Amino acid sequence: xxxxxxxxxxxxxxxxxxxxxxxxxxxPLLHTPLMSAANALTGISLVGSLVAAGSNHGTLxxxxxxxxxxxxxxxxxxxxxxxxxxxxxxxxxxRKSK
Amino acid sequence: xxxxxPLRELIIQGTYLVSSVFFIVGLRGLSSPEKARAGMGYxxxxxxxAIVGTLIHxxxxxxxxxxxxLLAGTTIGIVIGRPLFITxxxxxxxxxxxxxxAAGAVAATLVGxxxxxxxxxxxxxPAGTMAALGFEVLLGALTVxxxxxxxxxxxxxxxxxxxxxxLQNVMxxxxxxxxxxxxxxxxxxxxxxxxxxxxxxxxxxLGVLMVLPIGGADMPVVISLLNAYAGLSASAMGFAxxxxxxxxxxxxxxxxxxxxxxxMCKAMNRSFTNVLFGAFGAPAxxxxxxxxxxxxxxxxxxxxxVRLGYARLVVVVPGYxxxxxxxQHALRELTDLLEKRGVEVxxxxxxxxxxxxxxxxxxxxxxxxxxxxxxxxxxxNGEFPRTDVALVIGANDVVNPAARTDPSSPIYGMxxxxxxxxxxxxxxxxxxxxxxxxIENELFFEPKTxxxxxxxxxxxxxxxxxxxxx
Numbered sequence: 001x002x003x004x005x006x007x008x009x010x011x012x013x014x015x016x017x018x019x020x021x022x023x024x025x026x027x028p029l030l031h032t033p034l035m036s037a038a039n040a041l042t043g044i045s046l047v048g049s050l051v052a053a054g055s056n057h058g059t060l061x062x063x064x065x066x067x068x069x070x071x072x073x074x075x076x077x078x079x080x081x082x083x084x085x086x087x088x089x090x091x092x093x094x095r096k097s098k
Numbered sequence: 099x100x101x102x103x104p105l106r107e108l109i110i111q112g113t114y115l116v117s118s119v120f121f122i123v124g125l126r127g128l129s130s131p132e133k134a135r136a137g138m139g140y141x142x143x144x145x146x147x148a149i150v151g152t153l154i155h156x157x158x159x160x161x162x163x164x165x166x167x168l169l170a171g172t173t174i175g176i177v178i179g180r181p182l183f184i185t186x187x188x189x190x191x192x193x194x195x196x197x198x199x200a201a202g203a204v205a206a207t208l209v210g211x212x213x214x215x216x217x218x219x220x221x222x223x224p225a226g227t228m229a230a231l232g233f234e235v236l237l238g239a240l241t242v243x244x245x246x247x248x249x250x251x252x253x254x255x256x257x258x259x260x261x262x263x264x265l266q267n268v269m270x271x272x273x274x275x276x277x278x279x280x281x282x283x284x285x286x287x288x289x290x291x292x293x294x295x296x297x298x299x300x301x302x303x304l305g306v307l308m309v310l311p312i313g314g315a316d317m318p319v320v321i322s323l324l325n326a327y328a329g330l331s332a333s334a335m336g337f338a339x340x341x342x343x344x345x346x347x348x349x350x351x352x353x354x355x356x357x358x359x360x361x362m363c364k365a366m367n368r369s370f371t372n373v374l375f376g377a378f379g380a381p382a383x384x385x386x387x388x389x390x391x392x393x394x395x396x397x398x399x400x401x402x403x404v405r406l407g408y409a410r411l412v413v414v415v416p417g418y419x420x421x422x423x424x425x426q427h428a429l430r431e432l433t434d435l436l437e438k439r440g441v442e443v444x445x446x447x448x449x450x451x452x453x454x455x456x457x458x459x460x461x462x463x464x465x466x467x468x469x470x471x472x473x474x475x476x477x478x479n480g481e482f483p484r485t486d487v488a489l490v491i492g493a494n495d496v497v498n499p500a501a502r503t504d505p506s507s508p509i510y511g512m513x514x515x516x517x518x519x520x521x522x523x524x525x526x527x528x529x530x531x532x533x534x535x536x537i538e539n540e541l542f543f544e545p546k547t548x549x550x551x552x553x554x555x556x557x558x559x560x561x562x563x564x565x566x567x568x
Contacts, residue, residue: 012346015345
């Protein structure tokens with residue numbers, strides 16, 4: 001195992017831990033938006049897709065990357081749109097001030 | 099580390115680092131409804147930085163495919179997605195989240211396949227990278243087919259009831275072990291591409307086979323779990339491509355998916371393994387009657403309106419039936435009227451009511467019910483003894499007292515809303531059938547329970563008219 005892999009494992013474990021800490025503070029009220037936010041984040045596979053689509057490794061590789069970019073972008077755009085639609089609906093009681 | 103990075107690499111890494119911070123800050127925003135939207139804004143900036151950082155990557159030599167891909171993806175996302183996400187009812191959200199997962203996982207899988215083909219052809223595939231690629235493709239393919247299955251079940255294209263056969267779990271376990279074995283074999287002999295394709299095929303069929311036996315009621319757990327898989331697949335991609343951003347965001351995603359599914363299992367008082375392998379939700383027994391012959395007692399909308407109108411405290415217990423009937427707006431109208439009459443109204447939200455975590459909260463938020471009227475199970479359970487009317491709308495298993503009293507019930511031990519402790523209970527229900535989990539509910543046969551049968555939306559509209567004329 002190389003030093004890079006070891007560092008990557010550190011990063012993975014620590015990020016997972018941070019994720020656990022941050023997510024456990026999310027109230028049940030916002031669990032559905034959290035789920036769709038997490039879904040938007042899955043679109044991070046776009047990063048790998050972009051490299052595949054733009055590298056010079058032959059047409060097949062480019063086409064696969066191209067399809068991957070489309071799918072990941074749909075995931076990102078869709079994920080953020082759904083989440084925002086949901087979050088927009090959460091309002092405090094405005095009737096009390098009336 | 100020896101030597102310093104070239105400037106371009108430094109910029110990329112710097113952008114990625116800032117991007118990761120934005121993602122974490124964004125998720126942190128979800129800890130309160132006021133900060134949530136701003137938080138998602140940060141996450142979106144994080145995603146944008148991730149894209150920009152990647153676009154200056156040295157390996158990207160031609161932007162043609164990249165450009166058209168991004169353009170096509172954004173167009174599909176906005177032109178088809180936007181109107182869809184705006185018009186699609188909140189009830190249908192879980193399946194669209196599942197479908198969106200599938201898209202992201204297709205990307206992860208394709209990148210993995212592509213990377214494998216390139217590296218194995220070049221003959222430079224170290225065991226570590228192969229292991230990462232193996233996991234990426236395994237989890238990715240499983241997420242793709244699993245999410246599509248979950249979509250099909252929730253959209254009712256496929257039967258929602260569990261599909262089971264003997265030795266199902268054993269078979270799945272054998273397949274999973276086989277797929278993992280192939281990953282190990284590939285680490286030793288990356289040039290045997292047949293192993294890779296067989297592993298991919300097994301992973302894809304596992305996604306289908308693992309979701310088939312899971313009933314519709316357990317779909318939220320599955321969707322969260324698939325989210326975790328998709329995240330872990332992205333992390334694996336990060337290990338394969340030496341990309342820390344992928345590792346970090348994938349891990350955040352994996353943690354959140356896993357945590358959500360665990361929280362949901364806890365709310366149902368069932369173990370993870372029970373949800374995944376238990377094939378919960380067997381067919382229902384005869385409806386409308388208990389074994390001892392007691393029957394449900396129906397109430398007319400007029401009487402129901404009187405009971406509600408003269409109550410001091412009404413606790414509304416919404417369930418999936420409310421979502422199906424799209425009755426949240428009618429409900430809001432009714433509770434507004436009641437509040438005008440001086441009735442105190444609270445909403446009791448069971449953590450697993452609906453088809454995804456927090457489903458009822460979103461649904462009621464859609465109808466402009468302020469979120470400070472919504473109470474979690476622990477907060478509201480103490481209120482039931484002083485509740486005049488507990489208004490149960492399309493909820494069943496989450497108010498079934500068998501969870502406390504009947505050790506033989508499949509939901510025994512699940513924390514429930516103590517509706518049976520209220521002074522009277524009014525249940526709006528489509529028909530006399532059992533709940534989603536297929537279990538008969540003793541509560542509906544109690545002497546203090548009144549049933550108002552019919553479509554929830556129509557019933558609520560009737561109640562609104564009746565309360566108005568009081």
